[in-house]
Amino acid sequence: MIEIKSLTHTYKNNGVRTDAIKDINLTIPDGKITAIIGHTGSGKSTLIQHLNGLLKPDSGDILLDGISIYDSKKISMKEVRRKVGLVFQYPEYQLFEETVYKDIAFAPKNYGCTKEEIDERVHLAAKAVGLKESNLQKSPFELSGGQKRKAAIAGVLAMKPEVLVLDEPAAGLDPFGREKILYEIGKICSEEAISVVLVSHSMEEVATCAHKIAVMHGGEIKMTGSPSEIFTKVKELEQMRLDIPQITKILNELRLKGISVPEDIFSVKEAANWILKNIPVNKGN
Amino acid sequence: MLKDITLGQYYKGDSAVHKLDPRTKILITIALLVSLFMIKSWWGFLPVVLFLLATIFLSGVPFLFVVKGLKAIAVLVMITGLFNVFLTDGTVWFKFYFLTATYEGLSLAGFMVVRICLLIVVTSLLTLTTTPIMLTDGIESLLKPLKKIKVPVHEFAMMMTIALRFIPTIMEETDKIMKAQSARGADFETGSLLKRAKALIPILIPLFISAFRRADELAVAMECRCYHGDTNRTKMKQLHYTWLDCLALLLVLVLFAFQFIAEGIKI
Structure with a gap:
């Protein structure tokens, strides 16, 4: 579990100060997917770079399982970075080895794993992201965009992190690749018992998989809650230049018309099924 | 850490020094550099140092x-x-094992150190007060006569502009890749020299790949806009000499006169 306590970070550039994040308080629960949503420049990326200590805050603290990550006597920064695996935006640009296998092995090697351990971790990580065995001996630059991204995520998973933080994991992928990668992330969360932090600017993307949503705007967290709680606040979200998923909009309209649609429907498929089952078709119209 | 490099960085400002025509500034810089190499006595430095201090003050650069x-x-x-x-x-x-230090050496060393430092200050003043684009425009305009003997001046200037334009981008990219690799437990700060050199590989390879990708994308983008190089190309911002430039050149001439006199002073 990660607890973020009144975290503030200010960028200083040639004497100009910009508050990137202000007084952030957030708890990231174990074994769940937490989504951080905000439009470009809302401070999401700055916030998550604090989670594994890449950036130092001006004030505030982060507790990882109750221990402050800045307390070098109790936990080393290297260990923090292993426990909290951070996958940057467009992670495929960090691939550098001759083969995908070697690239995934980079992190476990840095943490001094034995050869057998490395081998085991590489295969497990590749399997977890849905990367075929036959791709492991290829050069990472031969893979397609979606596969490259999977390889890069596997490179972080191979550290066996307790928390996996992903910055816009689906950015720049086609709709099919997008859905697939989000599906794999959901699977990783439930099967490997890893907590996931998902950063995105699209509600559509996180609606179906997130358990908890935190909405950021102007460097602050404006609201947190379950998807169904967040999606009722359409007006506030629109003021923050965010939109709720289209299907949720339709269901909200139905609710206004007096039809009691259950709160936990977020995907188009579920909604279609429910509507077909519960709303009678009027043949005369 | 990467942000500490001032050499070749522009300091935004609106001073008289900033407003000078880049050609004037380049010519003055070259003249100062040559004069620094011609100075033979300590007194000769004095006018240059005073001139530089005045320029720094005028430019508003801290x-x-x-x-x-x-x-x-x-x-x-x-x-x-x-x-x-x-x-x-x-x-x-004094003597130190097989090494012998001499008074003449000491004086020469001091002389060299002052000379190198002044060289750097002169050139960094140019880049601090002139945007890279203005600088290459100035160079292109100054080298125009070489076109007569078929030197591709415009192409050189374009290459320089592109190179300068991408320095901040690549620095940003380096920072990002370093962070991404540290997130995977890479360590750049400890270990032997060899180990640290090896630790650069995970940074350099992605950096080179992305640089090539960028170059490729830029080339395609330029071709899409029918870029043809020099022929019939006009400029949005034309360079013009003003009275400021005349004044600056006059001042430098006065400076050289002083320097000539100062050189004559015997200690």
Whole structure:
């Protein structure tokens, strides 16, 4: 579990100060997917770079399982970075080895794993992201965009992190690749018992998989809650230049018309099924 | 850490120095550089130092910001100094094993150090007060006569512009890749020299790949806009000499007159 306590970070550039994040308080629960949503420049990326200590805050603290990550006597920064695996935006640009296998092995090697351990971790990580065995001996630059991204995520998973933080994991992928990668992330969360932090600017993307949503705007967290709680606040979200998923909009309209649609429907498929089952078709119209 | 490099960085401002035509500034810089090499006595430095101090004051660039650029060449300056102290013949100052320091060497070393530092200050003043684009425009315009003998001046200037334009982008990219690799437990700060050199591989390979990708994308984008190089190309911002440039050139002439007099002073 990660607890973020009144975290503030200010960028200083040639004497100009910009508050990137202000007084952030957030708890990231174990074994769940937490989504951080905000439009470009809302401070999401700055916030998550604090989670594994890449950036130092001006004030505030982060507790990882109750221990402050800045307390070098109790936990080393290297260990923090292993426990909290951070996958940057467009992670495929960090691939550098001759083969995908070697690239995934980079992190476990840095943490001094034995050869057998490395081998085991590489295969497990590749399997977890849905990367075929036959791709492991290829050069990472031969893979397609979606596969490259999977390889890069596997490179972080191979550290066996307790928390996996992903910055816009689906950015720049086609709709099919997008859905697939989000599906794999959901699977990783439930099967490997890893907590996931998902950063995105699209509600559509996180609606179906997130358990908890935190909405950021102007460097602050404006609201947190379950998807169904967040999606009722359409007006506030629109003021923050965010939109709720289209299907949720339709269901909200139905609710206004007096039809009691259950709160936990977020995907188009579920909604279609429910509507077909519960709303009678009027043949005369 | 990467942000500490002042050499070749522009300091935003609206001073008279900033407003000078880049061609004037380049010519003055070249003249100052040549004069620095011609100075033979300590007194000769005085007018240049005063001139530079006045220019820094006028430009509004913080003095410390200019001096920070010297940090990058500290090692070079030290080595030059040491070599001169120990390898010049003359009256013995002290002996250290097989090395002999001389008074003549000491004076020569001091001279060299001052000269190198001034060279750096002069050139960084140029880049601090002139945007890279203006600089290449100025160079292109100054080198125009070479076109007569078929030197591709415009193409050179374009390559320089592109190179300068991408320095900040690539620095940003380096920072990002370093962070991404540290997130995977890479360590760049500890270990032997060999280990640290090896630790650069995970940074350099992605950096080169993305640089090539960018170059490719830029080339395609330029072709899409029918870029053809020099022929029939006009400029959005034309360079014009103003009375400021005349004044600056006059001042430099006065400076050289002073320098000529100062050189004559015997200690």
